[in-house]
Amino acid sequence: MVFDGEKILPEYERAKEAYAQFGVDTDGVLEKMKNIKISLHCWQGDDVTGFEEATKGMGGGGILATGNYFGKARNGDELRQDLEFAMSLIPGKHKVNLHAIYAETNGKKVDRDQLSVEHFEKWINWAKEKGIGLDFNPTFFAHPKASSGYTLSSKDESIRKFWVQHAIKSREIASVMGKETGQPCINNIWIPDGSKDFPVQRYEHRKILKESLDEIFDAKVDKQYLIDSVESKLFGIGSEAYVVGSHEFYMGYVFTSKHDIAICFDLGHFHPTETISDKISAVLAYSKKILLHLSRGMRWDSDHVVILNDEVLSVAQEVKRTNGFEKVYFALDFFDASINRITAWVTGARAALKAILFALLEPTHLLIETENEGNFGMRLALLEEFKTLPFSAVWNKYCYDSGVPVGSTWLEKVKEYEEKVLKNRV
Numbered sequence: 001m002v003f004d005g006e007k008i009l010p011e012y013e014r015a016k017e018a019y020a021q022f023g024v025d026t027d028g029v030l031e032k033m034k035n036i037k038i039s040l041h042c043w044q045g046d047d048v049t050g051f052e053e054a055t056k057g058m059g060g061g062g063i064l065a066t067g068n069y070f071g072k073a074r075n076g077d078e079l080r081q082d083l084e085f086a087m088s089l090i091p092g093k094h095k096v097n098l099h100a101i102y103a104e105t106n107g108k109k110v111d112r113d114q115l116s117v118e119h120f121e122k123w124i125n126w127a128k129e130k131g132i133g134l135d136f137n138p139t140f141f142a143h144p145k146a147s148s149g150y151t152l153s154s155k156d157e158s159i160r161k162f163w164v165q166h167a168i169k170s171r172e173i174a175s176v177m178g179k180e181t182g183q184p185c186i187n188n189i190w191i192p193d194g195s196k197d198f199p200v201q202r203y204e205h206r207k208i209l210k211e212s213l214d215e216i217f218d219a220k221v222d223k224q225y226l227i228d229s230v231e232s233k234l235f236g237i238g239s240e241a242y243v244v245g246s247h248e249f250y251m252g253y254v255f256t257s258k259h260d261i262a263i264c265f266d267l268g269h270f271h272p273t274e275t276i277s278d279k280i281s282a283v284l285a286y287s288k289k290i291l292l293h294l295s296r297g298m299r300w301d302s303d304h305v306v307i308l309n310d311e312v313l314s315v316a317q318e319v320k321r322t323n324g325f326e327k328v329y330f331a332l333d334f335f336d337a338s339i340n341r342i343t344a345w346v347t348g349a350r351a352a353l354k355a356i357l358f359a360l361l362e363p364t365h366l367l368i369e370t371e372n373e374g375n376f377g378m379r380l381a382l383l384e385e386f387k388t389l390p391f392s393a394v395w396n397k398y399c400y401d402s403g404v405p406v407g408s409t410w411l412e413k414v415k416e417y418e419e420k421v422l423k424n425r426v
């Protein structure tokens with residue numbers, strides 16, 4: 001299929017008219033898309049391995065990338081090269097999300113409680129050069145001090161202190177990343193703490209976690225460019241019965257903390273029939289910020305590649321309908337090692353952007369009118385009609401304007417990259 005200006009532009013003009021009939025200004029929506037940022041998670045590029053020699057491939061903490069597709073990035077340069085290539089296929093200017101295990105320490109063993117900004121210099125310089133923002137995550141898994149299943153909620157004071165120190169260091173690193181790139185850096189805390197079978201002491205660990213979080217957030221770190229967030233989970237591999245940092249735990253924590261902390265909702269971290277979309281307006285009634293980890297739960301797994309499914313669409317619609325684009329931050333979180341990793345990134349990012357564009361193109365004002373009139377039949381019928389407006393012509397225009405491949409043509413570029421670059425990584 002060939003996509004060029006001669007095809008894209010007239011199709012867009014027709015789509016523009018179709019949307020205008022419902023009072024939607026497509027040019028205005030495309031302008032808004034320029035401000036939409038998705039944080040691209042670096043860990044899809046190497047199956048969450050990281051660069052620490054001592055813990056490489058240690059896994060643990062419920063994090064498990066399955067599959068053995070060739071060509072995964074083996075070091076910082078390869079990972080940055082792959083990210084750059086993926087970003088060249090994704091419309092818009094986005095961010096990159098790092099984990100502490102992606103520190104570059106020049107072959108020196110630096111334990112996580114000793115990490116500092118110098119170990120992320122290459123990432124920061126690269127981000128500045130590309131004009132992209134960075135986000136950050138302390139890594140509480142794949143480490144001998146996490147092998148008991150408890151980190152920040154550990155009863156062993158030396159273990160707990162180690163992880164508190166790691167979290168404080170991470171906040172310091174994120175704060176500098178934000179300042180250096182001139183864009184807020186979100187430092188997200190997710191811990192794997194929990195147990196396989198039913199514990200009898202649920203409260204004790206939660207009390208300890210609360211104390212650890214207080215210590216972490218009480219530490220004086222410049223917050224001008226730093227956004228703190230905490231992420232809950234329902235269960236993980238090895239923590240099927242009990243997760244210390246549950247949804248209720250963190251909701252209570254962020255709403256009662258004296259510090260400004262965002263809650264992170266991972267789409268794969270809830271009961272299979274529970275939706276994030278309904279939580280957005282509930283939380284925005286109390287909080288100014290939400291971080292979303294866009295993922296796709298599949299039975300026991302929470303980390304499949306994002307696709308344009310009902311839930312991702314509903315999430316984007318809720319953000320639009322609550323006027324929440326300034327308050328909700330979008331990040332990707334999945335890891336699939338069974339397919340080309342660039343394909344995974346690009347598919348997920350393009351799906352998320354499609355959902356956001358679709359939501360922005362919604363004639364919401366008409367839906368509100370019918371709802372206020374109590375005409376719910378009309379609301380339902382309009383929602384169905386809007387699904388077949390010529391969305392794809394606007395999406396193609398967005399890709400075209402952004403200078404990235406239109407339609408499925410990006411897959412040819414991935415094939416070339418696979419041949420030229422990925423196949424040489426043995």
Ligand SMILES: C[C@H](O)[C@H](O)[C@@H](O)C(=O)CO
Pocket residue numbers: 043048062063099137190231233266293302333
């Ligand atoms: C690697 C990430 O931090 C991790 O996926 C976390 O965000 C999560 O969702 C764990 O299930």
Ligand SMILES: [Mn+2]
Pocket residue numbers: 190231266293333
């Ligand atoms: Mn997550």
